[in-house]
Amino acid sequence: MALLEITDLTQRFGGLLAVNEFSVRLEGREMCALIGPNGAGKTTVFNLVSGFYQPTSGSIKIGGVDTRGMKPHQVTSLGVARTFQNIRLWNDMTVLDNIKVSQHYRLGYSLVDSLLRTRRYADREKAIDHEAMELLEFMGMRDLADEVPPNLPYGTQRKVEIARALSIKPKLLLLDEPAAGLPSTDVVELIKLVEWIHKEFDLAIWMIEHQMTVVMSLCQWIKVIDFGATIAEGTPEEIRNNPEVIKAYLGDENI
Amino acid sequence: MLLGLVAMTQTGLLGQYAQTFLCTMGIYMILAASLNLVNGYMGEFSCGHAGFMAVGAYTASIVGVILFVGDENFGPALLPMSLAPLAFPLILATGFAAAALVGLLVAVPSFKTRGDYLAVITLAAGYIVKSALENIEIVGGPRGFMGMKKVVLAIEESLTVPWMLVWIFIGVVLTVWLLRRFVYSTYGKGVMAIHQDEVAAEIMSVNTNHMKLVAFMLSSGLAGLAGGLYAYLIGFVNPASFTILRSTECLVMVYLGGMGSLTGSILAAGIFTILLEFLKPLEQLKWVAIPMLLIVLMQFRPEGLMGNRELSDIFPKLKRFYRFK
Known part of the structure; x- marks a missing residue:
């Protein structure tokens, strides 16, 4: 049974199609990435998986259990932990x-x-x-x-947030831009940390990340979305040379 | 301390005036500490505390009348009056339970709204309770209800100790004890997680709806306990005692003492009662003086007297004398 199985996931916010027929399947123990330009709908996918939004259509199954109608805390107890783009520790x-x-x-x-x-x-x-x-x-x-968290350096706060996510013994760890706002020395630390976590804990890691050094050095498999739709998926090498991806990031030269 | 108080009343050191004063202070302490759970620890803004107090006061009064007095509305008394002193905690418990149930009124909307909107809802809930009581003829409508006065007199006759003082003292201890145990457990800290980041709380497996329900019910239930004590202290309840002014008093005490500090609330309730007493000569003008004080406090010490610290944080040695944690 797949750890995470997303089928034709679609999310509309009024007239905006935030996520369009997104599908993915994780068996467990993988390390993969979800990338795409700003506003592509990456965090929306994470919010759907963790139960903050109810999808307009499509299904999300975690360990075979359909999460439709579940509250985020119920999804969490199925073994899905996540961190946030802007660290959300309880500061007091x-x-x-x-x-x-x-x-x-x-x-x-x-x-x-x-x-x-x-x-x-x-x-x-x-x-x-x-x-x-x-x-x-x-x-x-x-x-x-x-x-208390505010007394710690930013990089350490991020590590604490990851530790907090690990404390619920997840089978799937969602990292939402773990390297955001970190200085480059801390990014090297972070890569080592995520690698170590993947080795020591029995879990799959799925991350959203903009820094290609992180994605390329950690992930075996990458999915690229733009305007809610999947435009490419594959190994880091395939993604690096994919013309669609280059177009999404750098723009169409014909314009 | 309780024994000391009782001894003082028996030897005449504490007159009737001082006793009533201490009782009022105790009731304010319960109100302030219970409101602090919602406003301080959970970070919501409830301004309908008087409504829950009213529910507790009226329920306790009616139950007292049904059990021991009986009248044309409630039928004959169910139990002989001589049992009244023993049944008094039971009467208070019904006040607690009824107020906790009404707390649901506010807890359920809090699932979806917070901040200013929830404040408006609590305000409305307070008004609903007050207006409902004004329109229920069976409890005297706006004139008030005093059937339980007979119970008060009967208990007073059969007991020589100042029973009200004793019960209020127990009420204060119970309140602080329950709240302290709640907020220091990992379970109760879920309430503080909601305060600091509700999204993170929900994602880190805290059932936020459940925690809000528990916090609102515990807080309003304790307000109901204070209401029951108040009803039997005065021997008379009327809707006018539970207006927005009473809720405001509760808020003032919480902010004076510090959000998220039980010791602060207790201390503030003490100071507030003393102030009320000393400012009595000002009559209506005291409602100019006390809000002024609040403005001054917010200007110079916005975190309240104690901030979010407890007495045991300032004097760690005190921990030797009690262990709540």
Whole structure:
């Protein structure tokens, strides 16, 4: 069964056709990219997958489950995590709390447990705390546990956001422009990090990215969209030399 | 502390005036702390707190009358009056439950709207409650309702301790205790995640609708508890006690104390009650003086007295004396 199966996905916003008959199939463990010029509909595809919009037509299946009608938090608990183009950490919470609150889908205790401080509450809180610390340790950020995000450099905030996404143990990780706003030294770090994550965690990574160094050095397979429609797909080499792609990015020389 | 208070009233150190004053302060503390959950921790702007208080006050009053007094509208009393002191917490609990249910009125629209729009909805909810009460003849309409006065008198006769003070004290402790446990659990922190970034909260598996429901119901339920206590303290309720002015008082206390600080709310409620008492000679003019104070506060300390810190953040040694976390 495919990890992610999108069939003929279409999204209209009023008169605007944001995504047009988009299809994709991920088996799991891949690392691939979705690229295209600004306004091509890339983030809309991610928003559809994570459940923020309900598609006008077409279907999205995650692990065989149709996500139509699901709220984003329900889609997340199917094993889909994502990061945002502009980092969206909870800025008044510590890094540790950022990760702990993301475990809401498997808290395993109720309101009453939290008010009465039952045994179950204590056990679950302890386990969640322990696992969150373990993840931070594994990602080499243990000493940041008690920091609040605004005190961290931008690149580190991005890493924390990725750690938070990983904390829900996703099978599919969506990265929305992970390299946006990073200085070039941090981009090298980021490439190493994503490579390492792909090796260490059992998951598929699907990213939107404008920086071709990132896409070309990480992804085995690339899909290009423009004005909502797929214009090319293939390996990095095929994409690099595809005339359609060059036209979309650089414009038509005949104009 | 409770024992100390009771001892002081028994020895005559605390007169009737001081007792009523402390009771009022306690009720304001419950109101401020409960509103802080929605306005401070969740970052919504609810200005219908008086409405929930009214629901609690009227429900508790009516239940008291049905059980122990009985009249032409509610039929004969179901239980002998001698049980009233024992059943009092039960009466308060019905006030809590009814107000929590009405909290749903506001929680459901909050799924789709937030910010200014939700504020308007809460304002409307407050007005709906007040106007509804004015038009229900069975509870006296605009004249008010005082059937539970008999229950108050009966309990007063059978008990020598200042029972209202005791119950209000328990109410304040319970409120702070519940809210603290809620907001310090990973579960309750979902509410703060909604405040800081709702989109991120939803995507990181926080069921935001569920959390809003819980927060609104807990907050309005506690306001209902305050309402029940208020009704039995005064022995009389009327719609005019639960106007927008009362909601505004609650808001003033939350902002005075600091959004997201329970200690701040408690402190602010204390200061606010003292101010109300001392400004009494000004009569209506105190409603010029108190908003002025709020403007000054917003100018010079917009985060409130405590910001979002708790007493235990400022004096870490206090943590030794209690463990809430």
